[in-house]
Amino acid sequence: MRAAPRPAGLVERVRTRMTLEGIEATPGAVAAAVRAEPGAALLGENTLREVTDDLTGQMIGAGPLTPLLADPSVTDVLVNGGHVWVDRGAGGLRLVPGTLGDPAFVRKLAQRLASTAGRRLDDASPFVDVRLPDGTRMHAVLPPVGLGGPYLSLRTFRRTAFTxxxxxxxxxxxxxxxxxxxxxxxxxxxxxxxxxxxxxxxxxxxxxxxxxxxxxxxxxxxxxxxxxxxxxxxxxxxxxxxxxxxxxxxxxxxxxxxxxxxxxxxxxxxxxxxxxxxxxxxxxxxxxxxxxxxxxxxxxxxxxxxxxxxxxxxxxxxxxxxxxxxxxxxxxxxxxxxxxxxxxxxxxxxxxxxxxxxxxxxxxxxxxxxxxxxxxxxxxxxxxxxxxxxxxxxxxxxxxxxxxxx
The missing domain is CATH 3.40.50.300 (P-loop containing nucleotide triphosphate hydrolases)
Structure with missing residues (x-):
């Protein structure tokens, strides 16, 4: 069964409302906020799930990059616009199938990650080098400084040292x-x-x-x-x-x-x-x-x-x-x-x-x-x-x- 069309601006409205009301962005809270939107009952379960996943990815952790950063074999995750490359050591860089999203989505993801470390990332400050709360090091560059960007370079954090x-x-x-x-x-x-x-x-x-x-x-x-x-x-x-x-x-x-x-x-x-x-x-x-x-x-x-x-x-x-x-x-x-x-x-x-x-x-x-x-x-x-x-x-x-x- 195909998902029903997604109402225009639904993701942005939910994100804005949660921010203004000070609702902590947890998976459960995001799902509840989506279902509380007017007309949500008319949407199919697949559409609601897609919207919830999109919002969760935008508002919690590193979003779609989280599984890659959690992979113990991955040392670096590099985002070029919407394309993602990973380094697992042997073999060098490999392109991940598919795309992360459009440049606007990648920009918002980079800005949110920078804000979790108390740093600013916008047109006035188009690049940033920060350590995220989980220990990951992130460097980000926004267009027009980064042609074809945004560009993200994330160095993963190993919690236990090798012997x-x-x-x-x-x-x-x-x-x-x-x-x-x-x-x-x-x-x-x-x-x-x-x-x-x-x-x-x-x-x-x-x-x-x-x-x-x-x-x-x-x-x-x-x-x-x-x-x-x-x-x-x-x-x-x-x-x-x-x-x-x-x-x-x-x-x-x-x-x-x-x-x-x-x-x-x-x-x-x-x-x-x-x-x-x-x-x-x-x-x-x-x-x-x-x-x-x-x-x-x-x-x-x-x-x-x-x-x-x-x-x-x-x-x-x-x-x-x-x-x-x-x-x-x-x-x-x-x-x-x-x-x-x-x-x-x-x-x-x-x-x-x-x-x-x-x-x-x-x-x-x-x-x-x-x-x-x-x-x-x-x-x-x-x-x-x-x-x-x-x-x-x-x-x-x-x-x-x-x-x-x-």
Whole structure:
């Protein structure tokens, strides 16, 4: 049986009435509001169900995108106008059959999602970057800035961190490299997790933080709270953007300073992307061992240049910054996303120093598929200085005192 024609403006009238009367948008309330409309009794059950579903999708959660965001295999949901693409890791982006709706529907959905995070999205402010109440990160751009839009980019939120064993099982971390990572955490060596966008930096960092002894206190500073390590003592601080009047901003740099007053055993910055790197390096130079951060970099060799750029944003001269890096950071864990969509830890590197104890470059200690690199002996020495026996990955290579891995 075909549904009866939908009365013009029915969805808009119900939405407006619920808003004006302050009715909480629950599925039951939406259904009751639709049936309370004049002439609703003349509509068929199919039409009433369609109208109710449309309104529920527009007023509650992420609407039609909710099943995709709830799918544990989905990492990203991208909306181009009315077309939806999803990323499930292996295989890369895939187009979802059908359309989300017309541009007007997508615009309203984006605006409602932005409003749940207290942000404005309209012609005067045509783009927004927010964290939704469920932890999902959303970036949205409206036309005419976004030609052919609206465009939505949603990064899903995993509530439970992967264990290191799970990362090994799915191929992200090589079994031999996993032994190195455990040793890095145990030795309290400060480290950076680097890679491009979507390579799994936050995932790997959360897994490593989950291996920190339960007697230690983790203070985590982030732009958007994504790190959820399985650890009993985690203090999370989240930056805050300015409100519509331009006031109330709390930057990562502010939070790193506050974190130092909170007795951290390990200070973690979710992603260094600005002048906060100066406070981070300063903290690691003042007895806060075992700190960690993520950093965007195309390769380990690019890390010093990226740190220079961020340091200059904080007003620190190049020479002084390299001295800070030499004293604060020693290990780089680099991730790469392959063309088939798989994310892999490809290199474990050491930041080497020159005779004046300034940064001389980044040297590979381990590379996937090749085993130990030229920096292996230096990494072994760092472990031994911290009283940690260098790892001996079974079946791969053996450690010989004074000679490194072989």
């Amino acid at each position: 290191l064993d799970e990362l090994v099982a799915c191929g992200t971390v090589d079994p031999g490299a996993a032994q190195l990572l455990k040793a890095v955490v145990k030795a309290r060596l400060p480290y950076l997790v680097t890679g491009g966008t979507g390579t799994g930096k936050t995932t790997v960092l959360a897994s490593l933080l989950s291996t920190v002894p339960v007697t230690e206190r983790l203070v985590v500073v982030e732009d958007a709270a994504e790190l959820r390590p399985v650890h009993p003592h985690v203090v999370s601080l989240q930056a805050r953007l300015a409100n519509v009047e331009g006031a109330g901003i709390v930057s990562l740099r502010d939070l790193v300073r506050q974190a130092l007053r909170m007795r951290p055993d390990r200070l973690v910055v979710g992603e260094c992307r600005g002048a906060e790197i100066v406070e981070m390096l300063g903290a690691l130079n003042t007895g806060h061992e075992g700190g960690a951060a993520t950093l965007h970099a195309n390769s380990p060799a690019d890390v010093p240049a990226r740190l220079e750029t961020l340091g200059l944003m904080g007003g620190v001269p190049r020479a002084a910054l390299h001295s800070m890096i030499a004293s604060a950071l020693r290990v780089v864990l680099h991730l790469h996303r392959e063309r088939d969509g798989h994310r892999r830890l490809t290199e474990v590197c050491v930041i080497s120093l020159d005779p004046q104890r300034r940064t001389a470059g980044v040297v590979t200690a381990w590379r996937g598929g090749e085993g130990p690199g030229p920096g292996a002996a230096e990494l072994d020495e760092l472990f031994e200085r911290r009283g940690v026996e260098p790892p001996r990955p079974d079946g791969r290579w053996r450690y010989t005192a004074g000679k490194g891995w072989s």
